[in-house]
Structures are given as structure tokens and as C-alpha cells.
Amino acid sequence: MSDEGEAVVAAVAAVADRLETERSQLTDLDSAIGDADHGGNMARGWAAAAEAVTELDDPEPSVVVKTAGKTLLSEVGGASGPLYGGSLVFASPELEDGITAESSVAFAETYLEKVQDRGDARVGDKTMVDALVPAVHTFKKSVEVDEMAPVPALAKAVAAAQRGVDFTVPIRASKGRASYLGWRSVGHQDPGATSTLFIMEELLDVATEHLETPEELPEHAESPTVPDGEVTED
Amino acid sequence: MVGLVVVSHSRTAAEGIAEVAGEMGGETRIEAVGGDGQGGFGTVADDIEGAIEEADGGDGVVVLVDLGSAVMNAEVAIETGNSEAVIADAPVLEGAVNAAVAATSAKATVESVREQAEAARGIEKL
Numbered sequence A: 001m002s003d004e005g006e007a008v009v010a011a012v013a014a015v016a017d018r019l020e021t022e023r024s025q026l027t028d029l030d031s032a033i034g035d036a037d038h039g040g041n042m043a044r045g046w047a048a049a050a051e052a053v054t055e056l057d058d059p060e061p062s063v064v065v066k067t068a069g070k071t072l073l074s075e076v077g078g079a080s081g082p083l084y085g086g087s088l089v090f091a092s093p094e095l096e097d098g099i100t101a102e103s104s105v106a107f108a109e110t111y112l113e114k115v116q117d118r119g120d121a122r123v124g125d126k127t128m129v130d131a132l133v134p135a136v137h138t139f140k141k142s143v144e145v146d147e148m149a150p151v152p153a154l155a156k157a158v159a160a161a162q163r164g165v166d167f168t169v170p171i172r173a174s175k176g177r178a179s180y181l182g183w184r185s186v187g188h189q190d191p192g193a194t195s196t197l198f199i200m201e202e203l204l205d206v207a208t209e210h211l212e213t214p215e216e217l218p219e220h221a222e223s224p225t226v227p228d229g230e231v232t233e234d
Numbered sequence B: 001m002v003g004l005v006v007v008s009h010s011r012t013a014a015e016g017i018a019e020v021a022g023e024m025g026g027e028t029r030i031e032a033v034g035g036d037g038q039g040g041f042g043t044v045a046d047d048i049e050g051a052i053e054e055a056d057g058g059d060g061v062v063v064l065v066d067l068g069s070a071v072m073n074a075e076v077a078i079e080t081g082n083s084e085a086v087i088a089d090a091p092v093l094e095g096a097v098n099a100a101v102a103a104t105s106a107k108a109t110v111e112s113v114r115e116q117a118e119a120a121r122g123i124e125k126l
Helices: A002-021 A022-032 A038-054 A060-077 A078-094 A103-118 A129-144 A149-169 A176-183 A191-210 B011-022 B047-053 B068-080 B092-102 B110-124
Strands: B004-010 B030-034 B061-065 B084-088
Touching: A002 A038, A002 A060, A002 A191, A022 A038, A022 A103, A022 A176, A022 B110, A038 A060, A038 A078, A038 A191, A060 A078, A060 A176, A060 B047, A078 A103, A078 A191, A078 B047, A078 B068, A103 A129, A103 A149, A103 B110, A129 A149, A129 A176, A129 A191, B004 B011, B004 B047, B004 B068, B004 B092, B011 B030, B011 B092, B047 B061, B047 B068, B061 B068, B061 B092, B061 B110, B068 B084, B084 B110, B092 B110
Parallel strands: B004 B030, B004 B061, B061 B084
Antiparallel strands: none
């Protein structure tokens, strides 16, 4: 098993553990403005995904991601199947040549593209898109413009996702089951944005542990990861 | 002959709608699919893909759907499956009845059946 493949398998297991832990919180959030199935669906789907990826003979990153996505598609009886699972399957080829800063950005952008295409949701609709868009844009900018390493860039993306989750609280839902509630959806945090944040937090933890670790994680948007003088043209 | 698939979060609802449409549908194949596969409400892409295969008599399938995830899972099922299938953007019950009638025409195609299903969007009841 490649180190990267091992890291992705560990990430799927970490996400499964986290979503099991958060099952009741996600259910509570979804009870308020949805159909109360998000906690159970996510916990069950990711547990099945974690099991499926341990059975792979040659778990390269793209294969692990695709397998996890396909398992979610068949195990989750709701919108989370196509949105989380279908998008993972669709974006998985971006990791065929391994996990690099470039391929990670491509993966994140393709995943977001599929979520938006499938769900037809935009920022401000009170959905997972409200967490994903700032996260993916922050990740891309941090890598491509600020030339940060992938792990600290992901840390910034997680912080952006958290702000996106907070943003879902005061707004009115325009997509998803919560949109049927109209103004009654105001004041409630979106469950899909919340689970998206949980998944990203686990990815960051596993990436920090398994992939190239920087000397220190940035705490502020302005913090550079590469000290002046150590940047090389290559 | 064009086949039909009725997708609902509730399997019971899907079966009931298929029954109502079946009264008008003659020999039309109408498959009902729904539920999360665990006894709860929901929709599953793999189950919908199976229903599309069952309904396909060689001339394709029109899929009627209820809410949110039914649409998304039906899209995934169509993308991954081998049958020619389209989703009708129509109210699920009235659209299914219209589609069942349209499918009995000797000249029916997937497009003509979808068009008739979507005509149900304009039905007024009072």
C-alpha cells in the first residue's frame, strides 16, 4: 500500500468515526429544518465506506476515493448519497497521479463543481455549498497565489468552511428540504454544511499526520508558511 | 414500448401512484421504487437503476420523481445505467397518469411520453 493510499484509507476511517460521534448532533440539526435523517445516513454510509476501502487490494488514492463514493451512493438513502458519494466518484480521477498541491486543488474544484451541478445550489441557499465554496476558494488561493504547502492551505480552508457554516445560521433556505420551511429555517445551522466541515476537519487531521508536515500551522490569513529566502524556483 | 418508473421517498407512495397510473396504462410497464433500503424514507440510486432496467422494454424509460434526493438519485441512476431514460419535470402522480396514457400510443417515444408527463404541470383542479 502506498503511503498516500494509506493516508486516504485512514482519512475515510477518521471521517466515519467522527460522523458516528456527531450522529446525534447532525440528527438534531436536521430535525429542526429537515427530515432528521442526516446523522444516521452519514454515520451509516461512511461506516460502510470505511469498511469497503479496507478490502481494496491496491488502494491508490483515486481508487480509495472512488470506492468510498460508490459505497455512499449505494448505502445512503437520501440526497447525501449523490451529493457526497457521487461527487467523490466524479472527482476521484483528479488523484490518479497521486496527492500533490496541484491535484488536491483540482480534486477540490471538481468535487465542488459536481455538488453545485447536482444540487443546483449557490452560496446563500443554506446548504453545504455555503461551507464548500469558501473552503475550496481559500484552498486554491492559498496554494496557487500564496504558494502555501497543502496541509497549511487545508487548515485555512477548514477555517473558511467554519465561517461558511456560521453563515448558514441567520439565512433563509432556498434549496433542499429546509426550503419548504421558508422563513422558519432562519436561525438554524445547516446540517449539510456542518457535516462538510466535520469531514474537512478530519481530512486536515489525517493530512497533518500522514503527509508532509510544515514547521508550523498558520493561525491567520496573513501568515506565510514558507519563510522568506527559502522559496525556490522549481 | 416506453416504460415508466415512479420514484418516491415512500415505497408505499410510489406503489400507490404506480397503481393509479396503471389503471390508465394498459400494457405499459410501470415500476415503483422508493425508501432508503433500511425500511425508512428516502431514495437510493442503485435501486432506481434496477427499476429502470426492469421497466425498459427496449424503447426507453420515463422517470417520475417526488422531492429533492429523488431527482438527484434518479440522475445518478440514469448516468450509470445502460437504458435510455429521462426524468419528467412533472408532478409525480398526475405526470405518471399522463405518461401511462401517452405510453400506450403506438408511436410513443421517450420524448413524447416525457412531454405528456410534463403537460401535467398545467393541470387545474378547480
